[in-house]
Amino acid sequence: MTLPLNPQRVSVDSISKIKELSGENIKACMQCGTCTVACPMAEEMDFFPRKVMHFSQFGMLSRMEDINSYWKCASCHSCSVRCPRGIDIAKVMESLRLLVLRTNKNYIEPSQIPKEKLKEYPGIMMVAGFRKLTS
């Protein structure tokens, strides 16, 4: 895929923000796609982890605004333990979530979850889900 780059699409600021939040050098990614192969959620993602890393490298936050990829990531670290460049990709995904959550936006609305589902969910699921998906 060709990434058309222009000042409107690229946020240089976001590259340093992702780096600061994740502590990872996203520029080290060589686009080998090992993360995508390792990811158990990849097939449900709008864009595979490799592509999310590519968008991140170029600071294309606006391109990632409405994609589900980093929300689908459950921080299982399958990618992180396999990355040949030593990037903890799960941390990059977390920083992308936080860049949204810290603007007071929720990915799921707790009040919209039907009561019968809440009764079934184990406590640990709700704590984990609300921690990762709400601001």
Add this chain to the structure above:
Amino acid sequence: MKISYYPGCTLKYKAKNLETAALASLDALGIEVEEMDRWNCCGAVFSLANDDLIHMVGPVRNLLRAKEQGAEAIVTLCSMCYNTLARANLLMKNDPVKRDTINRFMDDEIDYFGEVEVYHFLNLIKNEIGWEAVQEKVKTPLTDLKVASYYGCTLQRPEEVGIEPIGKFSLMNELFSTLGAEIVTFDGADKCCGSYQVMCEEIGDNNAAAKVLSAASTNGAEALVTSCPLCEFNLGKQQDALLDKGRITETLPTLYFTQLLAISLGIASEELGLELNDAQVAQLLESKKLLVAA
């Protein structure tokens, strides 16, 4: 060595069977652990952002509480609690700057430097009791039961807190072999079950869980065994919905490793909490004549 037992929230409610079976087993094995006083939420997931220290307060408070109560180690049953506590402990051991910030933030508590060890129950059985001692106590061997060990994400990753090296499943496999079961290996023992993502999906759409179940079934497993209440929910309790949507073609009874341990130690079926498992678990165990009444 004083070892405190940290149960975590779900083991007091939805996953009570993970706990009751474990405590009954420890009793039968002659090991005493004391539930720690005033424990709180472990945080469930470990914060991955560099600047997010506030979410370390929960797990660290548990660790320092254990230290305060004179424990040298804490043991957990739930994989997610294990992961969160072990990672927070590493941070407190290895990162002096963050440790100092957290200690100063919690100025009403004692300072904590990562002194308490965090064990998972599987480590505890192997290291403190040993397989031979367990074998001597087996009353109902799990003969003819084909078991697949499921570790999920949090028992092995990241590497620095893994209960054993990535790709090895010997702790559970050796335990079940000791108990007389036949081990079934499958590609999926360390794959994610879908975790909390189920909250964003329709029931029965969890493909990650379906893949794990199918891989284990295909290799001939009769039971899938886990140590995580979230995995048990996704893998054990959603099978009817997964079947309805055609994501799996056969069911696979899913239970906790402590329940298998308790069964083989001759613990009465009333203490296994089987009513909290999917009904097919009790059916399987009955058909294998593994249940004993009180």
